[in-house]
Structures are given as C-alpha cells and as structure tokens.
Amino acid sequence: MRLGIDLGTTRTLVARVDRGNYPVVSFFDTDGDAHDHFPSVAVAHPERGLLFGFEAIAAARDEDLRLIRSFKRRLAYPDVNAETTMSVGGKLVPVVDVITGFLGALRTALAERSSISDEFDGDETMVAVPAHAPGIQRFLTLEAFRRAGFTVLGVVNEPSAAGFEYTHRQGRTLNSRRTRVIIYDLGGGTFDSSLIKVDGTAHEVLDTAGHNRLGGDDFDAALAQVAVAQAGLPWGELGRRPYEDLVDECRTAKESINAQTRRVTVDVNDAPVTVRIPDFYEVAGELVDRTVATMSPLIGLDAQGNPSLNDTEVAGIYLVGGASGLPLVARRLREQFGRRVHRSPYPAASTAIGLAIAADESAGFSLQDRLSRGFGVFREADDGQGISFDQIFDRTTVTGTDTFEVIRRYQPQHNIGWFRFVEYASVDEQGLPTGDIVPFAEMLFPYDPALRGQDLEGLPITRIGEGGIIEERYLIDPHGIVEVHVTDLSRGYQISRVLGEN
Numbered sequence: 001m002r003l004g005i006d007l008g009t010t011r012t013l014v015a016r017v018d019r020g021n022y023p024v025v026s027f028f029d030t031d032g033d034a035h036d037h038f039p040s041v042a043v044a045h046p047e048r049g050l051l052f053g054f055e056a057i058a059a060a061r062d063e064d065l066r067l068i069r070s071f072k073r074r075l076a077y078p079d080v081n082a083e084t085t086m087s088v089g090g091k092l093v094p095v096v097d098v099i100t101g102f103l104g105a106l107r108t109a110l111a112e113r114s115s116i117s118d119e120f121d122g123d124e125t126m127v128a129v130p131a132h133a134p135g136i137q138r139f140l141t142l143e144a145f146r147r148a149g150f151t152v153l154g155v156v157n158e159p160s161a162a163g164f165e166y167t168h169r170q171g172r173t174l175n176s177r178r179t180r181v182i183i184y185d186l187g188g189g190t191f192d193s194s195l196i197k198v199d200g201t202a203h204e205v206l207d208t209a210g211h212n213r214l215g216g217d218d219f220d221a222a223l224a225q226v227a228v229a230q231a232g233l234p235w236g237e238l239g240r241r242p243y244e245d246l247v248d249e250c251r252t253a254k255e256s257i258n259a260q261t262r263r264v265t266v267d268v269n270d271a272p273v274t275v276r277i278p279d280f281y282e283v284a285g286e287l288v289d290r291t292v293a294t295m296s297p298l299i300g301l302d303a304q305g306n307p308s309l310n311d312t313e314v315a316g317i318y319l320v321g322g323a324s325g326l327p328l329v330a331r332r333l334r335e336q337f338g339r340r341v342h343r344s345p346y347p348a349a350s351t352a353i354g355l356a357i358a359a360d361e362s363a364g365f366s367l368q369d370r371l372s373r374g375f376g377v378f379r380e381a382d383d384g385q386g387i388s389f390d391q392i393f394d395r396t397t398v399t400g401t402d403t404f405e406v407i408r409r410y411q412p413q414h415n416i417g418w419f420r421f422v423e424y425a426s427v428d429e430q431g432l433p434t435g436d437i438v439p440f441a442e443m444l445f446p447y448d449p450a451l452r453g454q455d456l457e458g459l460p461i462t463r464i465g466e467g468g469i470i471e472e473r474y475l476i477d478p479h480g481i482v483e484v485h486v487t488d489l490s491r492g493y494q495i496s497r498v499l500g501e502n
C-alpha cells in the first residue's frame, strides 16, 4: 500500500493510493470516534512514558497532564541539529527522538486504529517538508520517518504536493493561456507559497516564497491577545498555564468562525469574554497581509506597482492549509486578487492527497522542484585572517529529478580548510548571503598531509604555500539532501559528509 503522509505542526494527515483515488485515512480516538487526522501532540506520562496523538489527548484530559504541541516547529529553528533537545515532562529529549516516537505511534495507529488497518501491509510513503525548510529539517524529517519504520519514496515540498491536488481536482481552470497556479499554504505553523507551471501532468516549480514561523498558531495568539485586552488585563499578567489554556480555547473558537459569525466567547481567568469578529480581524488581518507580502515576489505588478494577477499566466491562487479556513483569509485575498482566488474543498488534506498522487506511479505526475534556499560555504582567506564566501547552489537550483552536482577545484595555500556551510534566502550585490541565514555545518579538512589523522580542532590556520589539488564535490539528491566530498586529488585523501548527519 502506498501512502502520502503530511506531518503537520498541529495535525498529521494521511491519504492512500487506491486505484486512481486518494482517500484520506481516518483514525479512531480512544472513544472509537473517527477523525480525518492524527493529532501532532505528545504527553510525558509518569508511568507509561511518552504518549502521542489521541492517547496523548485522552491522558492529558483524564490525568491533567500538559500536552506538548508544535514539535515540528522546533525543526525550523535556525540553530537546530540532530542533538537539539526539547523539554518533555521535565526531561530534555532530542527533538528528532520525539518526532521518531510520534511517527512510530502514527504507524501503530495506521495498523491498528485506522480506516485502513485491515489492509495495512507496509508503508511505502511519500513525505513532505515546508518548501522553506532548512536542509537540516529536511534531513531530520527523512531520518525520523525511516527510523520509525517507513520506507520513504521521496520528500516533496508541501506546496508542490498541494499543486498536484490542484491539478487533479481543478485542472480545467488551466488552459493554454493560463498555465500557472500559485499555491497559498497557510498551515498551523508555517506559510508557504509556490508558483507552479503545469503542462498536463508535468509540474515545474518556478519559484517559492515562504515563512517558516507564521501560521494558524499566530492567529490563535492574536485572538488571545484581543481577549486579554478586552478583559482589561495587562498583557503578561496571565500565568503560563492559563495562557496556554486560553490559546487552546481560542483555537477552537477560531475554527468555529464562519462567514456569518459576529462574535466569539472565550474564558479569560475563568470569566467569559466576548470578542467581536471585526476586532479580531483587525489584528488577524495584519497576519494575512504578511502572507501576501511574503508571496508577492511570485505575483506580477500592476502599473502602480501593486501585486496583481492581471496580465499574468496565473490561472488561480489556490488556498490550502487548515488556517486558510478562516473566512478572513479568502476575503482579503479576493479583495486584492479577485475571482482567481480558489479555496481547496479539503484545505487541511490537500498536501496529503497530493503526496498520495505523487506516490502513485500510475498517475504519471511529474515534478521539477527548486531548492528554495541558497547554499554556500565560507572559507578562510588571507592567512586565516579573513573569510571568503562561495555560493554553491542557487535557490532556484532544480531538485526532485536527478542528483545535481557542483565541483570546485583549487590549490589551497593553507594548512587546514575550515568550511562553514550556510543556507540563506538570497545573496546581496556583493554575492554575500542575506536573509534568514542558517549555519548548516562545519568541516575541517587537513590540506597539509602531515596533519591527516589528527584532531584539527583548535589548531591554528596558517599559510604554507601551494598544496595538492583539492576537489570539492557537492551533490543534492532528489530529496534535496546535500552531500559534500572533499578530496586531495594528488594524494587520494578524502572526507565525505552528508550534511545534517553528525
């Protein structure tokens, strides 16, 4: 059986491949009620250890334990690595272990408590990461799925998967003049947008823009903020636990808002507070405006320099992601972009369905994606006194089909090569990285043969004159994972690393 699994910040959705259909899998909670998602939550139970999903929700409710949410967001922090820990029931646990545990529990739920339990035979699955995921997030996600026992067919960017779902469902909006679609994916923790060119079943991502820490969670916090202000409480007076409870309540209230809703009521410090929708929308509107500003590089400009779809080949802006269910989102986008704004009938499931389509060989969908983030290396120059920067992969580098390779050869002047790999949103006029720079990894290479086999940490970097010929080989595999091989070609000495691995 082939699956598409969308590991979400708040909810995880699974769709299966079933003879040209891609039904969403339902999961049964501890009361036997069916849900179209598996909650991305955990609790640390004093006796039973880590519990996930519906079991975690039941234990948190019955035994008053604290729910751990949004662990996927931890993968998007700039300093994350395989050892990054998070606090779980008072203990520090590696984030990747929590996610592996979660995916293991998801697998058990698929086999034992889901609509496909009877047929669940394996686990060939297509997985996704946010388009702007740092490489380390991409790597750790893949690693966690594998460790949890899934066979990963591929890693796709979330909005690219949603693009498949669009073509599958709304293909008729595309024609010879309008060949492009913009995916607007507002999830629980991330916003991603992609401009995709579609030709039949062939999809080419032309560009992407996104924000790794902007999503529905921020709308919940915005509603909480308005409610606290309305209650006349100074911001910050509420303790952590009451604040978390309030945010939970705000999430539920927010999800209940439809086009006719005038007001919602939430409890602040055990007293009901009524918030008028226009007051909430005033604050929430700024969040929507931030998504539009983020996505604007994908959209054409009108004569006044405002983002506009007129005179573009864009057939539609497709709203996916659970948080785009808030009526304000489509309304605000329509005010700006008119009738080409479409909402997915299954905003929360679009990515999972698209992943199942990607997992289905007989569907024949193909994808040419982009790296989305630049990748480069700082090296020492001038006797170790200065550093130089070299861009290796541009953010528009094509991924998703074959392995892509870049080779650099040179004769070094120093005894040690000190490589500091980084990812970034863009480069400035001087060719230096700017915007959301994430240090990725460091590597020391002994150019001086006398240093080989030694611990290079802390040794001074000095100029020793021309050495042997060094080759740096950089590979990006179809999953977007970067490998580095540095070789002294003259003497056959090599160090290799998969970036993300320790």
Ligand SMILES: Nc1ncnc2c1ncn2[C@@H]1O[C@H](COP(=O)(O)OP(=O)(O)OP(=O)(O)O)[C@@H](O)[C@H]1O
Pocket: 006, 007, 008, 009, 010, 011, 012, 072, 186, 187, 188, 189, 190, 191, 215, 216, 217, 251, 254, 255, 256, 257, 320, 321, 322, 323, 324, 325, 326, 327, 347, 348
């Ligand atoms: N009807 C609704 N109206 C408004 N918001 C909603 C609605 N239903 C769900 N949401 C919000 O959607 C968000 C979850 O969306 P989704 O399931 O797409 O995100 P995710 O995949 O968990 O997160 P991400 O993609 O960022 O990792 C939550 O913030 C949730 O409150």
Ligand SMILES: [Mg+2]
Pocket: 006, 007, 008, 009, 158, 187, 188, 321, 351
């Ligand atoms: Mg999502």
